Amino acid sequence: MAKAALKVGDKAPDFTLLDARGKEVSLKDFQGRSVVIYFYPKANTPGCTVEACEFRDLRPKFIKQDVMVLGVSADPPKMLAGFIARQKLNFTLLSDPDHKMIEAYGAWRMKKFMGRSFMGIVRSSYVIAPDGKIAAVWDNVKAKGHAKEVLAAAAW
Helix, strand or coil, rough: CCCCCCCCCCEEECCCCEECCCCCCEHHHCCCCCCEEEEECCCCCCHHHHHHHHHHHHHHHHHHHHHHEEEEEEECHHHHHHHHHCCCCEEEEEEECHHHHHHHHCCCCCCEECCCCEEEEEEEEEEECCCCEEEECCCCCCCCHHHHHHHHHHCC
16 A cells, blocks of 8 residues: 555645535535545546445445545536436535645545556545544545445544
């Protein structure tokens, strides 16, 4: 597992991004609550759809634990809205087209695919505790089954 830019105990970087409806969402909006932030490469792609649908299906359990789920990609809000509608997603997706927040969390890195190297989003997740500090980190994860791992770790 590659080393993530942030580690357990670090203060989570604040952000303000647009959601699928074009509304601003900030980390401080969730002050005093636990938050899962998961980074995914691109809406409507196979792995990202699997991961999003698993978070969708587990959302009632996250809510029962008072944990908010936020998905983040570089996709524009309109694409996120389509992804939400198509997959009946029941949690917030955020758009970071300039990668500032994605970079702050260490998820924008060099990737390799089919012999080609390029900068992109590395699938990774963070649990942020109610005190605003990183409580758990997953770096370079597999989409399938990841939401269940996060749910188990988010249980305080």
